[in-house]
Amino acid sequence: MEITKEKLLSFYETMLTIRYFEEKAVELFAAGQIPGFVHLYIGEEAVATGACANLTDKDYITSTHRGHGHLIAKGGKLDLMMAELFGKASGYCKGKGGSMHIADVNLGILGANGIVGAGQPIATGAAFACKYKKTDAVSVCFFGDGASNRGTFHESLNMASIFKLPAVYICENNMYGISNNQKNHMNINDISDRAAAYGMPGMTIDGNDVIAVYEAVKEAVKRARKGDGPSLIECKTWRHRGHFEGDPGVYKDPKEQETWVKKDPIIKLEEKLLEHKVVTKEEIAHLQEEAHGKIEAAVEFAKNSKDPSLDELLTDVYAG
Numbered sequence: 001m002e003i004t005k006e007k008l009l010s011f012y013e014t015m016l017t018i019r020y021f022e023e024k025a026v027e028l029f030a031a032g033q034i035p036g037f038v039h040l041y042i043g044e045e046a047v048a049t050g051a052c053a054n055l056t057d058k059d060y061i062t063s064t065h066r067g068h069g070h071l072i073a074k075g076g077k078l079d080l081m082m083a084e085l086f087g088k089a090s091g092y093c094k095g096k097g098g099s100m101h102i103a104d105v106n107l108g109i110l111g112a113n114g115i116v117g118a119g120q121p122i123a124t125g126a127a128f129a130c131k132y133k134k135t136d137a138v139s140v141c142f143f144g145d146g147a148s149n150r151g152t153f154h155e156s157l158n159m160a161s162i163f164k165l166p167a168v169y170i171c172e173n174n175m176y177g178i179s180n181n182q183k184n185h186m187n188i189n190d191i192s193d194r195a196a197a198y199g200m201p202g203m204t205i206d207g208n209d210v211i212a213v214y215e216a217v218k219e220a221v222k223r224a225r226k227g228d229g230p231s232l233i234e235c236k237t238w239r240h241r242g243h244f245e246g247d248p249g250v251y252k253d254p255k256e257q258e259t260w261v262k263k264d265p266i267i268k269l270e271e272k273l274l275e276h277k278v279v280t281k282e283e284i285a286h287l288q289e290e291a292h293g294k295i296e297a298a299v300e301f302a303k304n305s306k307d308p309s310l311d312e313l314l315t316d317v318y319a320g
Ligand SMILES: Cc1ncc(C[n+]2csc(CCOP(=O)(O)OP(=O)(O)O)c2C)c(N)n1
Pocket: 064, 065, 066, 114, 115, 116, 117, 143, 144, 145, 146, 147, 148, 174, 176, 177, 178, 243
């Protein structure tokens, strides 16, 4: 498949933006400037980037507790995201939600989610709405290997298949649910095998190859938009950091970690772009500088924003 230079560069830019956002979160969390939990997406950037490159603002995504990458790839605003991480009044949730509750309905981002597997029925519901309203929008659900063991997975995929909903289920198999290796939490190697049980196509791909993700999701989105129903795509990948910031990750085999870090999705793309002379080293340096600039601007915005006022403590937190 032919992919334009612009598209390849936009993949690279998005992946860099996610990586630098997350690296900044590492630094700020360690400095005590980000309250609450952060679960970082470093190492998994190719999945959100390749998938969301097939979507428009009219399409929906549901995200997870490890959501920054999905939100950025779907067009989420960096300054509002960073302010939310800081707990500032200018943040996406007015500083009351934090990392795991960021949503932007106008961009089709139906939310990060602290409840593992909760995005699956939400994405299925959104896909149902797309079909019912006869729009040609699709709904993409990101979730982890751990979340694929939840009952919500079964209910969602079964319903989406029965109703031929325009949904794409993307399993980010980073091989761990917290400290629990996939080998201990399921008796299969490929989560895409489960698709057969729902009568939908399933495939396993290299989740560290942004082009492979883009192409696989492109097909699944095309199928969904045509009215041919849902698909399950398993992306094998790896999180470089602990489950959350503060987790030293002692349960990981250091050799395996080293092998996967060498398969870093950003470095892989960078090498490909240079090899095929899509960019020069100077252009790469320029794109990196630009991405750093965007993150610095978001941090400045967050730092200069006000804390929520005490009299707003109970507003927006409960809808009766
Ligand atoms: C319903 C529910 N059960 C348990 C938890 C605690 N928990 C948070 S993250 C996580 C592991 C999720 O693993 P996976 O789905 O593979 O996502 P990953 O963290 O690897 O991206 C668990 C069990 C939760 N948040 N929600």
